[in-house]
Amino acid sequence: MKDTRKTPFQNLRFIMLLLIFIVTTNGFAQARSIVNFDNDWKFIQENVIGAEKTAFDDSAWRLLNVPHDWSIEGAYDRNNPTSRGGGYLPAGIGWYRKTFKLDDTDANKIITIEFDGIMANSDVWINGKHLGKRPNGYISLNYNLTPFLKFGKNATNVIAVKADNTIQPASRWYTGAGIYRHVRLVTVNPTHFKHWGTFITTPVVTANKGVVNIKSDIENKGATGTYRMQVDIIDNKGKIVKSTESEKNIKANTSETFTQELEVKNPKLWDIEDPNLYTAVTKLYLGKVLIDNQTITFGIKNAEFRADTGFWLNDKNYKIKGVCLHHDGGAVGSAVPLGVWKERFKKLKEVGVNGIRTSHNAVAPEFLDLCDQMGFVVMAETFDTWTSAKNHGENGYNLYFSEWWRQDTRDIIMKDRNHPSIVIYSIGNEIHDDLSYPEGYKLYKSQEDLVKEYDPTRPVTMGLFRPANSKVYLNGFAAQMEVVGQNYRENELIAAHEANPTWKVLGTENTHVLVQWLALRDKPYMSGQFLWTGYDYLGEADWPETTNNQGLFDRAGNWKKQALQRDSWWSEEPVVHIVRKSDNAGAGDWVADWTPSDLDTYDSAVVNVFSNCDDVELFLNEKSLGVKTKPEDDSPREWNVTFHEGTLKAVGKNNGKIVAEEAFATAGKPSKIVLTKSISKLANNREDVSFITATVVDDKGNRCANADDLIQFSISETGEIIGVDNGNIISHEPYKASERRAYKGRAIAIVRATKNEGEISIKAKVNGLADGDTTIEIISEK
Template identity: 55%
Template sequence: MLQSIKNISFGLLLLSSVAAKAQTESARQTLLFDKDWAFIQSNATGAEKAVFDDSKWKKVNVPHDWSILGTVDHNTPSGRGGGFLPSGIGWYRKHFVLDAADAQKNVSIQFDGIMANSDVWINGYHLGKRPYGYISLNYDLTGHLNFGKGKINIIAVKADNSIQPASRYYTGAGIYRHVNLTITNPLHIQNWGLYITTPKVTADKATVHVQTTVVNDSKESKSFALKPQLIDAKGNTVSGKTELANHTLAAGKTLTIDEDIQVDKPELWDVENPVLYKAVYQVIVAGKVVDNQAVSFGIRQAQFDAQQGFLLNGKKVMIKGVCLHHDAGAVGAAVPLSVWERRLKLLKEVGVNGIRTSHNPVAPEFLDLCDRMGFLVMDENLDTWTAKKQHAENGYAQFFNDWWDKDTRDMVLRDRNHPSIVIYSVGNEIHDNLNDSTGFKKYRDLQNLVHQYDSSRPVTMALFRPAISKVYTNGLAAMMDVVGQNYRENELLAAHAAHPNWTVVGTENGHSLQAWLALRDHPFMAGQFLWTGVDYLGEADWPNVVNGQGLFDRTGGWRPLTYQRQSWWATQPVVHIVRKQENAGVGPVVADWTPTDFDTYDDARVEVYSNCDEVELFLNGKSLGSKPKSADDSPRDWNVTYEKGTIKAIGKNKGQEVASEELKTAGEPAKVILSADKAKIANSWDDVSYVTATIVDANGVPCPIADRLVTFSAIGAGLVTATDNGSLANQESMISPSRHTFNGKCVALIKANAPSGKIVVKATVPGLESGSVTIDVK
């Protein structure tokens, strides 16, 4: 249990107590270590020492991305890659007390992400340095701790991303993911020491293979038994053992134990029904449980096939994927889990079933979410090897030779039990020379390393202009488990025609109709991953600070291309109306019926995106005719003489109406209305409600061209933590309670700050009627 202790001597105001109960000798303790850190956004000489005075530092909880809290500046060293947000050095220190009862235990700490070039100390002892900011770090604290009442321990962390430019896209800064402290007996299951695969799967029976690595950190040999238990989604035990084999493990040694467990009538994990099981493993000594670990897994069979593409449990599934970066707009890199859940639900609504983690390991809870929601994941490790990329000259390329193996190994060991992961990628658009022996060796070494720690999944990489790099003809592509290519879909189709035994996948693809047809019309294509699912910070030219190629803007706003993608990928009937923004087919496509200039707009070029057999279009109740679905999935189009009022599309299948949409002309802005995506939230860092402010006219019709300043406030059991809009050039402070609307909308992120109660969120706009919404805190 973690408790706050105050008013200790030496001015140490941030103290936590890890109180171990006597009866917990038999079980490991994993404690969330997020609260009560001291932080300073500068270099602090001597801050690694235990006697350092941090009493005047800022008090923060992690996850904490201090870069997103800064000011956008055209001259900042991070440049276009970092979204013109600040970089530098940040220090964190945490003071805590360990119970005397744990003095003979092993204690370790895991950081799921420190950005970047981190150094970690415990009580002045240097635990290690890690350049890569995306990898989970685990440090053994045993032997460097103080135990007992009043005996303080101090962990210090230095995060340094001051040497820029270090990335082509936004990284964040600081301890931006969760931290956990783990206390175990010296004899215990190794960190990431449970490895579960399902090598044989049928509807009647499945073989679950479990590999368990046990470590003995005590000073004497230990005899133990390993007790397995498999539990289904309903909490029922489906397999276990009554007779346990005894094992003997010498001091300081590890032992890996393999066993197969049969599960009758298994419930299979798939994208439609992502059923999860749990494996609970106990280490037993003299009848007492001295350690236990529980791991979720799915029973499923995934296969990439040269002729059928991708098969899940023997059934062909087209991977309809998107690439995602690790930031989430206003929250930067420190992303609450409910933010990811909201985004993944939106992507599911479009028909997306796959995620590529571009181009780095993600937070482990993100993968848990993909497991629960039924996404197929391409788990990717790196954006560069040794060749530098423009706008990232001081990035990972300078560390690759020393760290590629450890960083890749740790990603695989941590992630390999997730049923959502069906393939690994070991690089994105690598600029190293892949037409010589050194390039071959780098790829082979990476692929072999992945196979060493996870032999159950194939490996690919996102090839960059393979016709130029010669990888389709020099033998490199032939080494790949699955050949992946970014864009230029016809090149990949031609490569498969020349090598029909190759399995192929689009690792990064555009939103065009041509790209979609390359997947739709070729069964051997396993899938595609669109660039991107959601807009992301960085990789943008001033005055833009956001890359805007997403299906959704960073607030979750839909775009016309999102509506079109839904008409291609969704299984439910859909119909959406769009038009060219300016007269006579000029300008971008918009999804509204409110021109910017009524006097010059009379020739409306209208398109309808729909998967329905037939679509009929109406203007102010008058039919403009019906059109059938095109064989090549191109949109249906009408030339319409513009009239104010209502335009409506009705989609029909076999003559029956199955979907419809209407757009109305907006009048002058009259009020702001609020809607919350979650009416109830918990008092948890990972829970947040998105409140959307929409400017509407007197009849409640959204005003898409309204640009107004909205000021949010929260009364009661919560607060406004950030605001945002969908503009690519929005340079307003993310933590400001005020935000201009973009396309008539903006959002506020609301968190709870009390265990229960109500949060009344209000939005005011000068000259307009205010709006409010109430959120309950559970």
């Protein structure tokens, strides 16, 4: 299915162009400088003594750009210490160093470095001075470099980073390793907006009026004086819809908070169906001199959970049709280009998904930016463990929770609280700590209170684990929760609500089976569900498996049986999907084709059709096999079919009119490779990618579903292959390669541009078959 709504990226690009114009015409660049610091790092994957020292010789180290995940570059090995949780990929120590210079004009300013994530147990030095250590690899870090910097054309600065992943098993899923998210160098004047110090809320939201409250914390390490703060609210068309300003006298070496309230008439509300965004441009002046500036994207919305009718957004009742997502991007590991998330989010939208749970950690800023732009509501989660360990991740965050949870929680909430997509926080997933009441509740309550200190506008929950066993429904724990969240066992949550009808309830983790969908569909008070999971993810699998395969889509983005079925339940468009049992007489797995692996022994096919249409008629070689009407319980329609080579087709009708159909033909011998691309145009940046799918087909173009040939990709010098995959959970082939065996007749290469103009040529070769080829146009950055 295709989403025909206007893309949010068109409006986003327009806003960014406008902001660039504002910056250059109002002297913003003189007030605050944000420099991309991703390029030209030196790296070595080993424990090096003295690498933090300025004079250390790193000339033999590898030169690369971050984000970088060195673990995904390694080989699968059953004996790797990451083991089951980390997906049997390498662990160890990696060092990064970067040399840079600063102009004399910045000598009187404050310069900080921002890391969006270092995995894990990171130490950071500047010019040999230790800035800090942080165990949690998902946390965004900000270090003040100013006291230790050197300025001038003859002065050199060296920043060194050590990422230590030796203590294993450290996680129940794949984490990656290294500086795997973006880095920035930020320069401000002595008087400036505090880091994450601006908080935007919308306390009043109606169709006629949106009240926008902006609180900005100012730190003054400069001169005493009367400072003026100006705010412009810009809509998604680039129009300034409201402005205001106020003044405060701020003494040197103190902090002050500006609070401004603006009323936007007839606001364009942010919601799932039309995720309208506004931008607040805040400027701080001393007299007529611009001192600092910020641009923050936000949405005007009102979200709430109700005990009787579930989730409401802007006075409209929605079911949250969510998925849980881990932070890896399959073949690219944890260093995920934004284009990978764009492709994944697009497919999730096609299935009808409107919600995402960040399982079970803080995510990169651009991940939430994309949720804002595409209209996903988000349950933002902080931790998988508190103090008690979990199997296969015994040396995880539980070792550091007691010391670090306050700082980590504060940083997560302050970093993410301006994203309109976030509608609820979760502070734990299947926590194994004592949850008795009142003693066991204290740790939950202290975390909830801390969240509320930095963001009082959103409710807090957690994914309760086997509450009937822990007695949290009976001992008073759940009764104190703002929203009661439970993983699985939906009937327990239903019973708990019906015994306590004032409770607000939410399925925080759910499987794909029919009975769990019906629990959401048929109970008005069920706010939503988050399926485990949206995409297959690396780790949490028993050898020889390397990947947890409970996703709607596999690592390579192929639709799985549960996605096809979910599409029939959640899509608002008419859909028809055919699946059959792979082996004779109803044995084997569900597959979406009409090409058995052994034509001689396959004569009895069990066929299911997933559809939301009123009637579905099945045909084999144009002969009708009967019509089946839509069951009240949304179960699939089933036929027992005597197999014959040819074409199996399902036709969906509403009110007697054909509205959807799907057909599969029995494939002949493999003949050629066909290449398709997810995006036909790329800009030369590390975020833009295109998924190139190589499909083995017969001479009529039918996919050869049993083909497992080695597919060799090649690419022109104008592009690069950053990962290959096929979705097979027991494949141990490397991801950083140019070849991959076909799985179910397909394999992918993820490519990006390396030049600023021209075109990228991609080819795929299989011995004995006709080659496949395609091209991608390189476009200028907009």
